[in-house]
Amino acid sequence: MSPLPATGAGRPGGTRSVPALVRTRLRAAVRRPSRLTPEEILDRALVLRLLSLLLQYPDAELAAARPTVAATVRALPESPAAVELALFTDWFSAQEPEALERHYVEMFDLRRKSSLYLTYYLHGDTRRRGMALLTLAQRYRAAGWETGGGELPDHLPVVLEFAALCGPGAGEAPLRQHRRGLELIHRALTDADSPYRHLSAALLALLPPATEADLAAVAELAAEGPPNEDVGLDPYAGGSFAPPGTFAPPGTFVPPEQAPPTVVPPFPSSTDGPR
Numbered sequence: 001m002s003p004l005p006a007t008g009a010g011r012p013g014g015t016r017s018v019p020a021l022v023r024t025r026l027r028a029a030v031r032r033p034s035r036l037t038p039e040e041i042l043d044r045a046l047v048l049r050l051l052s053l054l055l056q057y058p059d060a061e062l063a064a065a066r067p068t069v070a071a072t073v074r075a076l077p078e079s080p081a082a083v084e085l086a087l088f089t090d091w092f093s094a095q096e097p098e099a100l101e102r103h104y105v106e107m108f109d110l111r112r113k114s115s116l117y118l119t120y121y122l123h124g125d126t127r128r129r130g131m132a133l134l135t136l137a138q139r140y141r142a143a144g145w146e147t148g149g150g151e152l153p154d155h156l157p158v159v160l161e162f163a164a165l166c167g168p169g170a171g172e173a174p175l176r177q178h179r180r181g182l183e184l185i186h187r188a189l190t191d192a193d194s195p196y197r198h199l200s201a202a203l204l205a206l207l208p209p210a211t212e213a214d215l216a217a218v219a220e221l222a223a224e225g226p227p228n229e230d231v232g233l234d235p236y237a238g239g240s241f242a243p244p245g246t247f248a249p250p251g252t253f254v255p256p257e258q259a260p261p262t263v264v265p266p267f268p269s270s271t272d273g274p275r
Contacts (some may be wrong), residue, residue: 031087036168043123044206045164046072047081051203054088054198055116059102066093084202091195107196113188113222116156121181124226136174143170154178156185160203174210175207184217228239 036044050220056062070089075160076082092100108116119136123129143166151158159178163171171245186200200218204210210218 041167044168044271047076047085047202047206048160048164050085051199052157052164053084054092054156054199055160058092058097058104060097063097063100080205081202084198084205087135087196088202091198101195107189107192108210109192111188111192112225114185114192114194116154117154118156118159118178118181119154121184122178126227132258139170139174156182172207175203179207179210180214180217180221182207183214184221186219187222202228 004197029070042166050069053062053069070093073082073085073089095103107114112120119129119132123132133153137147140153140162143162145162145165147153147158147161153159154174159174163175165171182200184203184205186197189197189200
């Protein structure tokens, strides 16, 4: 994905370029998608694209774009999501690129409770997860959107990009479906005192509030971990299936022709750490 959202001409739910969107004032109140005006839908798409961008691996291209990204965030009128985004970009802009890379790997590649692969929280490493990944990929294709194949379809930046392009109805449906997993990611980032917690907080501010049932399920998920099977998973979509945390930074991971069956144990009961 490019560090800067490009004009989406000809794409489902096309977006405007960053310079045009920077001039657009966000109406920050969280409203039901059916009540949003066309302008508000575009404004919401900008926030989702910023979140998608900032949750990607902070490579040299993204690091170089930090001034533009920070200026875009500062142009947003005050809202819960905009405040959280500003807190994150203040930190993000002040860090050395190497420090950003190390922190990203620590938070998202070495900790299962803050993995960015959403179907893991709902299905764990079971065969149902493979079906969920296939269903999500088919949803993208049905909308006329191609991800490029660089990431699994449940990777949060990919899901956020789809939501921005296809709108708050069908586009944001995968985010609503994985609301509990997003809540767990936010809790894990908060417990780790990671500045990335501001991005997860911004995203949750756009979604319907968690119900009591959601919170109870998140507490159970945090304590016990996702479902697990004693059998391996079939390869996904003809390629290799990798559990959360095994993806290297962009440009360094070359998938094998076929991965052996993978069994991932439940969350450890204490401190997360490298697997």
